[in-house]
Amino acid sequence: MISTIQVIIVEDDFRVAEINRQLIEQIAGYKVVTETRTASETIAFLRQAEALPNLILLDVYIPDSPGLDLFWHLRSEFPTIDIMLLTAAKETKIVEEALHGGVLDYLIKPVEPVRFAETFRRYRSRKVLLSSKNELSQEDLDRVLFGTEMRQDPTSNVLPKGIDRLTLERIENVLLQSPAEGITAVQVGEAAGVSRSTARRYLEYLVSVEIVGAQLHYGDVGRPERTYRKL
Structure with a gap:
């Protein structure tokens, strides 16, 4: 790697x-x-x-x-x-x-x-992908060449129900400026001016199309939080 x-x-x-x-x-x-x-x-x-x-x-x-x-x-x-x-x-x-x-x-x-x-x-992201595999699938090559899988391109004209393009762009802009360790749905919502549930819905969509990565962050107390970062 x-x-x-x-x-x-x-x-x-x-x-x-x-x-x-x-x-x-x-x-x-x-x-x-x-x-x-x-x-x-x-x-x-x-x-x-x-x-x-x-x-x-x-x-x-x-x-x-x-x-x-x-x-x-x-x-x-x-x-x-x-x-x-x-x-x-x-x-x-x-x-x-x-x-x-x-x-x-x-x-x-x-x-x-x-x-x-x-x-x-x-x-x-491209360098990480190329250094992690001996062989590449078509989906891998689409990510290398175009930044994502073509069949799941979030910039296409067709977005899933409940995903608005303008809000999606605001969420992505927040992620681009977020710290390397990631950002929570609450923080994204505050920065983008949307509710936590709305932010989480958009973030999970971006995770599904492999634009964003997610992981659990364990704090000192309380339940673990899911954090997100741009891939």
Whole structure:
């Protein structure tokens, strides 16, 4: 099983890099091992590293690397490292080239914190799944490729009776910002502005489609509580 995911941030603006570091390290299971400002600094660090990172968060606009030159260099010399792009580059040609090169995600600046966190949580879920099995079922592959099982996709137009899309989105947004150890139905209800029973109904639906995990938490006294966290 994978433990902590090691990340390098390649960003020439130190202020943006620091913000990204803080956002990443708020998510359970991640550690930023370094920040680099240029292509040459990035390549030099990787060549002397005792262990390669799992993931690079890369900007397109790097002073000594025009376009996607650094991206392609990394894909060639360090093919085992996954790459996500976080950049202001919106040109279709660049996006298509990055997708062709196997970029894991393409985030356009300024990115919403919820979208940012969702990307990293989904990546960790993918790594955990891939490291835990020798063979994958179609359902497993759907989770790897699309983030969930296609036949149970909660973003589809058809939701079960009693599940409203707007309320579901509010519940999911609360979960994205919840602590790594999980959150109770009471806490979700308070944050989302719904009753505990409503929160529990939506949470159990998300558990059923494998978007959320649940476990019992035993406190010092009283009955154990069921806590929920985004997978």
